[in-house]
Amino acid sequence: MARTSLARLAAAVVAALAVVTAAAGQASAADTLLSQGKPVVASSSGGCCQPANAVDGNTATRWASAANVDPSWIYVDLGAPYAVDRVQLTWDASCAKAYRVEVSPDTTNWTAIYTTTAGKGGVENLTGLSGTGRYVRVYGTTRCRTDASKGYSLDEFQVYGSGGDPTPPTPPGTPTLVSDTPSSATIQWPASTDNVGVTGYDIYHDGQLCAQVDGTTLTGTCTGLNPATNYGFYVNARDAAGNVSQPSPTLSITTPPSDDHQPPTAPTNVHTTSVTSTSIGLAWTASTDNVGVTGYTVYNLVNGSPVAIGASNGASPSAQLSALTPNTTYHLQVTASDANKNVSPPSPALDVTTSSGSCTQPVCTVTQVGASDDVVWGLVTLPDGTILFNERDVHDIVHLNPRTGAKKVIGTVPNVQSTDGEGGLTGLEINPVSFGADHWLYIMHTSPSDNRIVRIKYDPNADSLQTSTEQILVTGIARNKYHNGGRLRFSPDGKYLYAGTGDAQNGDNAQNTSSLNGKVLRINPDGSIPADNPFHNAVWSFGHRNVQGLAFDSQGRLWEQEFGNSVMDETNLIVKGGNYGWPSCEGTSGSCGNSAYIKPKHTYPVAQGSCSGITIVRDVLYVACERGTRLYREVISGDSLTNVQVFFDGTYGRLRTVEPAPDGGIWLTTSNNGDKDSTPHNSNDQIFHVSLGS
Template identity: 75%
Template sequence: MRNGMQRIRALIITVCAVALAVAGVATIGAGTASAADPLLSLHKAATASSSGGCCGASFVDDGDSATRWASAPNADPQWIYVDLGATAHVSRVRLQWDLSCATAYEIDVSADHKTWSKIYATSAGKGGVEDLTALDGTGRFVRMYGTERCRADATHGYSLQEFGVYGTTGTDTTPPSAPGTPTLVSDTSNSVTVAWTASTDDVGVSGYDVYHDGQLCAQVSGSTLTATCGSLSPNVAYGFYVNARDAAGNVSQPSGTLSVTTPPSNDTTPPTVPGSVHATGVTSSGVTLAWTASTDDVGVAGYRVYNVVNGTRTKVGSADGTATGTQVDGLSPNTAYHFQVTAYDGNANESAGSTPVLDVTTSPASDCAPSQGVCTATRVGTDDDVVWGLVTLPDGTILFNERDAHDIVHLNPKTGTKKSIGTVPNVQSTDGEGGLTGLEINPASFGSDHWLYIMHTSPSDNRIVRIKYDPTADTLQTGTEQVLLTGIQRNKYHNGGRLRFSPDGEYLFAGTGDAQNGANAQNTSSLNGKVLRIDPDGTIPADNPFHNAVWSYGHRNVQGLAFDSQGRLWEQEFGNSVMDETNLITKGGDYGWPSCEGTSGTCGTGGFIAPKHTYPVAEGSCSGITVIRGFLYVACQRGTRLYRERISGSSLTDVQEFFNGTYGRLRTVEPAPDGGMWMATSNGGDKDGTPHNSDNQILHVTVS
C-alpha cells in the first residue's frame, strides 16, 4: 500500500508538472538546468538557525512535502543549510514553500559553512514552488538565507516543505600536503603570531587552520601564510601547528609542532595571602577547607593547597580563582595533615603561604558513608607512558595500553608487579594524541576466546583490531591479529579511541574524533566524529541507522563510553574552547558539532540532541567515564578532577567534585571487581607522542 501511494503521488506530481509547462508557467532563472544534474540533497544533514516545535531541520530534504522545516516566529533573518557531503557544482535549487514563505532571500554556497558566497537573490519571492535554474556555484554546503517573510505577523516564521539542491559532485578526494612547520613571528604575554610555508594541492588550497594543543585558535585563507592566536596566558608553553584544507573539504595531515612559551606579563605583584584557612568537614579520607578570598591587581587565577611536612610542601589540592574553599581527597585515615593555601595569578605570581599552618587529623578508618561519595584512593601501580585503555581480567588483574610505547602491560594490583605482554603491530603515533588507545574485552566470551579488542592509529588511519591473549604464557599473540574496521581518518589530535562492549557482548561501540575537520562530524558517510557500532567480528549490524558503522554523529572528539544498568550508552566528549559535554546516546542521533559546542552555538536547532551535562573547558577536558551503582564518574585532564554524578532518569544530578588537583590530570576510570574503581592519571608527555616520558599512577578508589 505504501509503495502504491508513492507511485500515485509521483504520477500526480508528473502530471502537474506537465500541466504547468503546457500552461506556460516559467521557472525562475536565466536559463535551463542540465537535465542530467541529479538531486544531491535528499536525506542529507540539515542545519537551521532555529526550528519551531513541530518542524525540525531534517524534514526539509526528506522527500516528503507533507513534512516541513519551520523557523521560530517573528524573527529575521533566518536560515537553513544542507550538507551535500562533498563539494558540488550547484546548477539548480528547488524550493517548495508552505504558506510562510520568503519575499526576500538568497541562495548561498560554502566550502566550510562559515564563509558564504551568494549565487542567487530576490526581493520578489511569491512562495509555492520556486525552481531556480541556471545557477552557478560550487560548495559543499548550500543555504537559503531569508531576510523578509511573506507573513510578517508575530505568529509566523519561514516554512519550507522541501529544499532540493541539484548539481554534480566533484571528484577531488586528495587532501593538500602538510604545511611547513610554523616559525615564530612575534609573541606577547597573551598572543603568538606564526608563519609557515605553503601546502600544495592538485586543485588549490582554500584555507589554513591553526591550532595550539588540539584547540583551533585561528583560520586564514589559502593565500595567507601567517596567523595570530590570541586569548593565551602569560608564561605558558603551547604547541602550535597548521592544517591545510581545500574547497572539497579535504584536510591535510598536520605540520610539525612549534613550541612557544609566552613571555611573562608586566604583572609582578602576587595576590594577597589567603586568610582564615579552616576546616569545615573531616572524614577518614578527606578534609574540606575554606578561606577568605585573596585579592590581586589583575585577578586571582587559582589557589593551591599544600601539605607541609618538615618544611617540605607537597601539593594535595587546588581550586579555581573564584573559589573560597575546596575538598582535599585521597588522604589516609587517622593521619595528621598540615595544610597551607596559596593564591596565584595569570602570570604565575604566587602568594606566600597562609599562616598559621592548619593542623587536621583525619577520622579513623570506617565504612564509606553514602554521603561521602568517594573514599580512599590507594596507588596500585605506576607507569612512565600514557596509560589509555584499561581492562580487568577475570582473575582481578589489569591490562592497560601504553599509548606512545605501543605496548600492552599486565599489572597485578595486589603486588604492583607488571610485565609487558607484547607490542601491538602497525601502530604509529601522531606527535599529538594518536597511538595505542582503546582496549576492551568481550564480557560474554573472553573466558573462552581471549580476544583483546584494540583501537589504534596506523600510518594511514585509525582502526579497530583484535588480537588473542594467551593467559598461560601471559603474552600477546600478534600472529592472530584480525583487522575489524579501517578508514577512520587520523590527525595529530581528535583521534577518539575509546572502546566499549554492550553489556551482553553483542556489539562493540567505539568513539572517534573528527580528525580536526568539523565537516566530518555531520557527514554520516564518514566514520569520524561518531559513535560507531559493529559486531565482534567487524561486520556491520543490519539495524545500524545509516547502513555503515555509524551509530550517532555530530561529535567533536569522543573520549568516554559507558553503559548504565538500563543498558543505555553514555558518552563523554571534548569541546574546543567553550565546554565539554556528557551525552546520552540514541540510535541515529545528531549531537550538533561543529554548529554546536555543548550548549553554545546553534544548539536550539531542531534535530540536535542536547547534552545531559556540560563542563567549562578549564574545569573539564574530560576523558574516561564509568558507571558504578547508579553514578557516572568522569575523569578530567585539564580540570584535574573527578566528577561524580547521579543518574536520575535521563538526567545527571547531585554533581560532586573529587581529587581536584590531588593527582593532576586524570584520563581513565574503570570499574574494579570489588565495587570500587580503577583510576589512571595522565601527567607529562601526553601531547607529544614520545614514549616513556610520563609520570603516571594507577589507583584503586573506594566509592560509596
C-alpha cells in the first residue's frame, strides 16, 4: 500500500502531541503503557509490515494486512489480565472506518469495549474505556480506502491500563522420588505459593522440559529416560500471568538398569575407508542386540590397554578418527553398547599406520595447552598470544600461557552467584579494536538478582583484574537454574557488543521484545543503546531459547547457535529485528508456519548436538557440542552451511567453547563432569589447540 512522507510526518506529529497531552495530565498514574514489545498476532500481514511493527514504539514502522480483506484484525498479548482504560491507534493512510476494540481472557471469547463506524484515521486516542483482559484486539470491518489494492495499516497500537500480576510464585519445595523405572521417573514436591494462584508446574531434568501438570497436582512423571543414567530433576511453578518461579532444589536420580543383561555381539570386519597422515576412516559390520545397539566406541591399544579415541553415537557402523600423528601405527578395536550400558566383546584388533607427510585434512593436530578443575566458559586471546578464560563455578578469571602451560588466577569477578545449574561466570570478551589502549574485559555473569553484563579493566603490568574499575552495562536479564545464555561477541569493527541470552525457562520471554531474555542483544561498548536498534532497547533479535554461540563471518554477518529442548538445536544467521520462532518453533519442529519466523540455516538432533560455542575461521563455521561430544565443521557458502563434517566424535567428551587462535587454528575446551551443578572445583576440563589444514 502506498503511503506519503507527508502522511507519515503528520501521524508522527499528532502522536507526539498526544504523548505530550497525556503527560500533561490526561493519563493518570495508573494509566500505564502495557502493549509495547509484547507478542502480537494478526489475521494477515504483508512482507514489509509484520504485526510486531505495531507495538515497537516506532511510528516509522507499521503493520499492514492483506489487501481487500474484510474483516481483518490484530491482537496483542499483554501477558496477564489488565484493566484496560485507554487505547491509542496511530493509523497509516489505510485506516479503519468501522472497527471494534475488544478484550479477551483466552483469544476465544471477545468483549467489545469500543465500537465505531466513523473512524477517520490519524491518531485516535480512545479514552474512558472499561474492560479487563489479557488480549486486546482491533477488529476492522470496513476500510477507509475501499479499493481492492488496500487493506488496514497501523503504525502503532498502544494499550494502556492498570492491574496485572508481576509477582512470580515462590520456588516449589525439594522434590522427592515416588518411583522410577529404567525409562521413567515420578517425583513429588511441596507446593509453591503465589499472590494470586499457581496454575501449573513445569518439570525439568538437566535443563530439558520433560513434563507439565496443573497447579493442583504435586506429582509428575518424566518418560523417555535411559536406564542406569543419572538425571537432575527440578520443578518451576507458573501463574496465570505467565510469571515463572525460581526453581526448586535439584533431585538427583539414577534410573535403575533394565532387565536386559545381554550385550551386543562384537563388531566384525573392521576395515579402513580412508587413511591420511592425520586421519583414519573406519567401518565395520554392525553388531546385533536383543534390544538395540545405541553406539560404538573405537579404542587404540596402548601397551595393551584400550584408550578411547573415537565413537559413533547411534547405531551407524563407522567412525572418522581425526588429529592423528603422521607415520604412526594405531592398534584399533571397536566395541558396541546398548541402552542398558551392556558392552560387547571387542572386535579383532586392526593395525593401521598413518601415512607420512604434512596434513592434507581440514582438521590436523591437537595439542593440550591447559587444564582446569572448574568449568571453562568464556575465553579470549590477548595481543601477546596468551589466553584469559573464565571459570564458571569458582568465578575466577585465569591467565594461561599456551606455550608453557603456566597459569595464574588474575582475580575473582565480584557479585557473581551460581544457580545450582548453568549460571555463574559465563561470557568473556575484549574489544578487537580498542583493547590495546583501554584494557577493558567485558564479562557476562549471573548475580543474586539477574544476569548482567559488566566491564572491568585488566592491568597487564600487574597481570591482575582491577575490580575497583567495574562498570555495570546491562542489568535485568532474568536468571534461572538453566537457560541463562552467556556468550559475548564484539563486531569486527569494535563498535558494538552482542550478547546471547536464554529465556530463563519461560518461553513467553522469547517473544516479548520488552524482555531481554531469549534474545541476541546489541549495545555500545559503554552500555548505551545504539540509536538504530529495532525496538529502542538492547534487543537485536528475538524468539530464541538459549543462545550460547555468536560469531561473525568475513562479510560482517552474525551467526548464532542455540540449544533446543528435546528435538533439535539450530544455527541461525541473525538479522536486525528477526524473530526466530521460539517457543512455537524448535528448529523446524512445532508450529513453524508463521511467515514472520526466520528458519535456521542448520539443525542438529539434540542427541548429536546440545552445542554451545561457535567460531568462524576463513568462512568455515566450527560448532562445539556438549551432549553430542563432537565438533562440527561447516562451510559458509552464500547464506547456507555446506559440506558439514564431524570431528572428535566422543574423543574428548563434552565440548563447550571454541575460539580462533592467532596462528589460524582454534582453541577448544571440554566441559566434562560438574557442568550442571554449580559446585566449584569438581570438573575435569582441558584446553586444546587445534591446527587447521585445507
